[in-house]
Amino acid sequence: MATTTLEIAGATIQAETAFGIEFAKIVGLDEDIPGITSHNDIYPFIDPAPHFSAHTFASKVVLVTGGSRGIGLSIAQHFARAGASLALVARKQAHLDAAKAGIEADVPGAQVLTFALDVRDTDQVEAAVAGTVNYFGKLDVLVANAGVARPFGTRLAETDPKSWWDTIEINLRGAFNFVHFAIPHLRKSTGYVFVISSAAGHLRIPTGSDYGVSKHALDRLVEFITIEYPEVKSFAVHPGSVPTDGTADLNAPVSFDTKVELNAATLLYLAAGKADWLNGRYISVQWDLGEVEQKYKDAIVAKNALVQKLALP
Template identity: 60%
Template sequence: MSYGVFDAPLGGEEDLPVTMHHDIYPTIDPEPHFAAKTFKGKVVLVTGASRGIGAEIALHYGRAGADLALVGRKQAFLDATKAAVLAAVPDARVLTFALDVVDTAAVEAAVNATVEHFGRLDVLVPNAGVLRPFRHYFINEDPNGWWKTLEINLRGVYNFTHFALPHLMKTKGNIIVISSMAAQMRGIGGTDYCISKHALGRFTEFVVLEYPDVKMYSLHPGAVATEMNDTSNAQMEMPDQPRLSAATCLYLSAGKAEYLSGRYVAALWDLAEVERDWKDKIVAQHALVSKLAIPA
């Protein structure tokens, strides 16, 4: 069997009765947010902000008026993201933190420094993650490498959520975890990645259960041709634009779909159609969460 070939997308794309988008569409158009500076006075912290989806998310929030705290492993790449934000918004206020998201002390220091500098925290976007190439059945892998994926993808989100929550509770803020369709799927050679993303969905449910004043979403950004995906050996097309998930982040954190808090949501779904056709069923059936499927 080929590595990186996934089974049917459980909660994924092809068979769902909703329009799928691969780029920005009218409902989530970020231009009104840019024009009105919707997030002026708000503080947004983005991890994995040095490239790809995270850099695009940072740019969108910057253009919408937010003050930014950008986290990544390499300072040079963070400087490039900061430069892109300042090129678009010359008066933007941007902090950068070069750190490893599994380093608990460094994470705590970055969150505290952000709040000390800006006075508050309104949105956390834990985007940092890793996807190792699909090469082996898991008993043929290095166990430490397997667990490293879990550490980065799950512990990294936990660390930032843990230290950000006291501040987000004060602002009744938002957390948008960048997850993956892989959370709902299985693929040979992908146990570490799929399990880590599935666990993030359950973690999202727990955070909202324990801290209902904070809205939290587990967001599948689409299949985006990032450097990480390009090296994964996953045998699938990558047709989706990073600005699709960035604009969806603005939409969600602006309070446009709070009924989706605590749930899995895909940036590809037409959210106007989801609200029109699914909202009542989602709420009544407590859908888009992890649960056992009992045969009818």
């Protein structure tokens, strides 16, 4: 079989057909901002060091779902270094305890609450948000990061319906639940919502419909937040191709080489109010945001770009 090299959402794939994906049938590979530098690690424009030294978020409360490992843990660590108080959510208390201990060792005096729960459980989510606000008195930033990716390889009619819907439930319902209960508090603080989405939300990747549909819906959820609650800033964030426990399980022929710290630094930059003009839109942490602002800000705002919509060339 001939081998070809493709870039999919920042990940390098060297194969023609693998992992159940016929790469020639992927739709949307050309749907990206042209002429923008792609990063896999922190770059100067979003350097978090000034936030660390100035304790930019010293009076802020940040809730992170999926906050015990991987992307979520890195985001929590960075906000703690910038002075924020934290509420971490994950399924396993042991993982949360380890994350809390690590953050407190890294940032002496850090305030960290933990909630072990299933993000699909509405009552548990409501209690976690209420517990966070009752303890800290407010909520300023919600990071809806918890999610799941199932191995690709089966088409719609051959896939297990329960597994397909589980992906939707965890990724979409889990994010919605936290958004729903956090919004009243974020309105008071004129706060921020970050939903960890994926480029798979606009790519159409054969045998990946459950993941793609869930992420596509998350992008639209962010748009509704902005329309219905303009005082709350919200962003759908593609995290790049980050090596995590979940990606290791996929056995995908993909180079996962995006550093988790790139996500954390990007969210610090956005939550500090540096790019509120991107409110309600999809962004990729791999985009050089300085170049995006310089080259495309006027066009993005004028055309209401970076949202899910029908468009003609």
